[in-house]
Amino acid sequence: MALLELKGVSRHFGGVRAVDGLDLAVEAGQIFGLIGPNGSGKSTTVNLITGLFALTSGSIAFDGRDFGALPTHLRLGRGVARSFQNIRLFGQLTVWQNLWVAQNSPADHAKRGFLSRWLGGQGDVREEISQLLEFSGLAHKQDELAANLAFGEQRRLELARALATRPKLVLLDEPAAGMNNEEIGLLRDRILKMRAQGITVLLVEHVMELVMDVTDRIAVLNFGQKIAEGTPSEIQADAAVRKAYLGGETA
């Protein structure tokens, strides 16, 4: 059974059908690409999965359980984390603190009492956070305020934060936007490392080299609907996809 399954998922904003009857199945261990022209509903789909937007209709199942009706703050605890298209960090907290507060899932809380949960020390998480800082190449910046980081560093911190929640599934919303080739290469390595650690990845991206390179399977959206799905080579050969991207007559 698929780790993440969307059935007939729709989200309408007034008369605009941002996502319209979308079916999607992401298998555990996959790197699944979600592509499409601007405004095709990719980010809306990510927001529906993480609960930032409510479903207009349809259902979402994660790990075999209903997910679409779950309050946003509980979704993280089930194992779904994300990065944002427009970077969202807590700029007034340090790099270290940004990772620390991400380890806030109910699973952690169940093990601790109220006082130790909210007022207790930081000792038991230090090791894990150091590893994440190593992984994202931010160890030397750990005491810097997140607002003071360079753009590429902020993107890396977002990715590290998603991992800090110990996710089963990570949704990456255009993680390569604004990156140069070298940075994209490093991002590629990190995504592959994530899969090696058993994390499933849903990658929303415009940088086609990256998508075609790392994904196992790709779905293409246009005007909120899925117009194609298949392996990277199948997608590259697909006529409807070419038309959506290039416009004009069907090749």
Next chain:
Amino acid sequence: MSEYAIGVFTNIGLISFIALSAYLLLIAGEMSFGQQGFFGVGAYVAGVATAMYGIPLPVAALLAMAAGAAAAFLVGLPTLRLRGLYFAMATLAAAEMLRIVFELIHFQREVEGEPVGPDGTQGFRGIRWVFEAGIEPQDFLAIVWASLALALAMFVIVERSRLGATLRMLGEDPELARSLGIQVERFKLGIAAAAGALAGLGGALYAHHNTYIEPRNFDIMLGVHSLAYALIGGLGTVFGPLLGVLIDIGLLEGSRVFQGYRMIVFGGLVAVLLVFRPRGLLDERFVHRLRHRMFRQT
């Protein structure tokens, strides 16, 4: 210490409670213009307890904190659904409602042959517990500052903890905080109640310092000042609002240098700071740099 200096320092301590109350909500991203209402609730509840029923001040102060927290919780239930300016207006309206309630309350009781208790717009006189217990002004000053030190110590503990980081998360991006597992509404209600308790405690001590309170004491100017203290002093550390109070009451009012012009200087200071240092003198960046430097040296 001269009597005058004792008075000034006592005032600084008393007003710091409501400044801290406003600060607690500010770092969680909410600008309340209504903390003076809970300050007033604390003052009235504690006054009634000691003057009318002979309850000792420490117990009365706890009652005042509970009443302040409960009032803030009830006000928070509907108002915390609002954002930004709408929240500010709703809290202001709530505090004005409380003030009008103080004006309408005529609740008196004969104590030693004299009627004692809140008498509407005539105010509430004879809150003499401190005097009757033989506590000298300098002792009361010590009581106020010891209570304040306790509150500050709690803030320092919280600000180093996950709870403190969570407050700042709510202040910066509540939606992101929610997606990181925080129950935003519950948290904000809890914060509002804690801020209400702080204001209530301040009010209780204020009533017993002045021995006389009236509804006018708890008008909008007190709320505006408490916000301004936190915004002048800075939102980076709990000592920010304290600095704000020191600058206003200690320097502008206490020193008498700016006599008559105090409000003009104070208003100007607020305006200049909002432009050049919108998060106050001790803002997050400054506090972070300071911490970093101290950390490196040790």
